[in-house]
Amino acid sequence: MNVLSVLKERGFIEDLTHTEELEDYLTNNRATCYIGFDPTASSLHVGSLVCIMALAHMQRHGHRPIALVGGGTGLIGDPSGKTELRKIITMEQIDENKKGIQQQLSRFLDFSEDKALLLDNAQWLTKLEYIPFLRDIGRHFSVNRMIKAESYKARMDSEDGLTFIEFNYMLLQAYDFMRLADSYDCFLQMGGSDQWGNIVAGIDLVRRTLGKQAYGITFPLITTASGIKMGKTHKGAVWLDAQRFSPYEYYQFWVNADDADVERFLALFTFLPMEEINQVKDLEGVDLNKAKAILAYEATKICHGEDEALKAFQASVSMFGGIGVPEDLLSGSSIPRGTHSGANGDSVPSSSYNSDDIIAKLSVVDLFMGAELCKSKSDVRRLVKQGGAYINGSRVASFDQMIEKDDIHDGEILLRAGKKKYHKIILN
Structure with a gap:
């Protein structure tokens, strides 16, 4: 099965150009393809994962991303997908952000021996x-x-309009x-559905200037079953950087999927085989x-490595109890099988406090x-009123309840909001 068939089967494809020619090109050539990544932050987030995974599939099928x-x-x-002007950032900020992006992409792609390339369009654009x-x-x-492109129409219809830049x-x-x-x-560009106009424009320019055929693939905007944009939580974006969003939190994001x-x-x-995934329905x-x-x-294993995935799994078992994953369920996964219990919760998000600063003071x-x-006092009040706030497994009875010595167990306080959000307070 060629890579285009794999991407179609797994739900990556929204639209593509030159269908038959592209299929023939990917079947009979070691193709080079590219996707652009915006360096406005030092970390990519889950909203970028479809693009990243598509590049990974391309590489696994012998192509160069x-x-x-x-x-x-x-x-x-x-301006694509935006209704307001983006904040202008400096070259120094971009250089710093590039380092973080490359580190994250290296979890998904093999950059050794030019099997994949990380390039920066500043190399040529700033010299024009x-x-x-x-x-x-x-x-x-x-x-x-150009003005008929969706990316431009949305901005032209907005209050601020579209700037010349x-x-x-x-x-x-x-x-x-x-x-x-x-x-x-490189004759294949891929990207989100909002990039269709830009991709088609590039294909046309390649034809006009180089006299060669180029191709494009777009991916759908991924939303959850409830219609929410992929990767949004009560904390904001689900970052791929472990410092911004811990491997445990990342694991919990996925385990809480609809x-x-x-x-x-x-x-x-x-990357589990589709014949196994089809049985989940x-x-x-x-x-x-x-x-x-x-x-x-x-x-979690793909993004943060197997060691972190195992720690997150063990911490989840510690918090919620063993689940007993059977051997025959998605057997291509390396998740520990059988029933597990009592693992340590070292990967649970935590904060450190001085005992003197917390007892009878917070x-x-x-x-x-x-x-x-x-996020706010009113959120805490609502949580307590609904019976969803817990300290060490005991329901919080009062909004203004102070922390006392009896709330400390083995130098720690375990907070829980609702059924699945935990945080450990470690006292010094």
């Missing part, structure tokens, strides 16, 4: 001369056609594609929860907000 960091375009900002660029590149673009973005991304095609024989999303997420965010209740544990374990609201289990 390029992760193109937008160091040049990041100085402008892509304006008049030659307009003469050689700009003349190939129709303004009438953003209007140039399509030209710059198309130029990226042309440069990669010319210098690296029942209706489990089969789809296994196909998109793990018939599972319910406890058996489906075991499949969620495998989803969480495999996703209230329940202080701790729950400090642990980021709740």
Whole structure:
């Protein structure tokens, strides 16, 4: 099965260009493909995972992926999918962010011996001369056609409108594609569905300037079964950086997936065989929860390594009890099988306090907000009123309850919000 069939089967494809020619190209060539990544933060997040996993599948099928960091375009900002002007960042910030992005991508892609490349379009975009660029590149673009692109229409209809600096973005991304095609024989660009107009523009520019055929693939915007954009939690984005979002929290994000999303997420965010994943559709209740544990374990293993996945699994067992994953369920997974209990909870998010600063001085609201289990005092009040706030397994009775010596067990206080959100307070 070629890589295009794999991507289709696993739910990656929303649209593509030149269907038959692309299939033939990927079947009979060692193709080079690329996806652009926005360097506006030092970490990518779960919303980028579809793109990252697609590159990983390409590499696993013998093709060469390029992760193109937008160091040049990041100085402008892509208007695609945005209703307001992006904040302009400095080259120093971009350089720092690139380091974090490369470190995260290295978990998914093998960059050794040029099996994958990490490039920065600042290498060529910051050296462009304006008049030659307009003469050689700009003349190939129709303004009438450009303003019909969804990425531009959304901004033009917004209150702030579309700035001239953003209007140039399509030209710059198309130029990226042309440069990669010319210098690296890269003739396939992939990206989110909001990139369709930019990708098509690049294909057209490659044809006009190099006389060669290029291709494009777009991926769907992934939302949960409840319609929420993928990767959003009460804390905000689900970052791939362990310092921003711990491996335990990452594991819990996946294990808390909606029942209706489990089969789809296994196909998109793990490398488990589809013949195993297809069996999940018939599972319910406890058996489906075991499949969620495998989803969480495999996703965490890919992003943070098997050691961290195992720690997160053990911490989850410590908090919620053993689940008993059977040998024949998604057997391609390396998750520990059988019933497990009593593992340590070292991977549970924690905070350190001085005993003198907490006993009889801090209230329940202080701790729950400090642990980021709740965003505001009203959230804590609501949680307590609904009976969802716990200290060491005991339900909190009063919103203004103070922390006392009896709340400390073995130098720790275990907080719980609802059924599945834990935080450990470690006292010095």
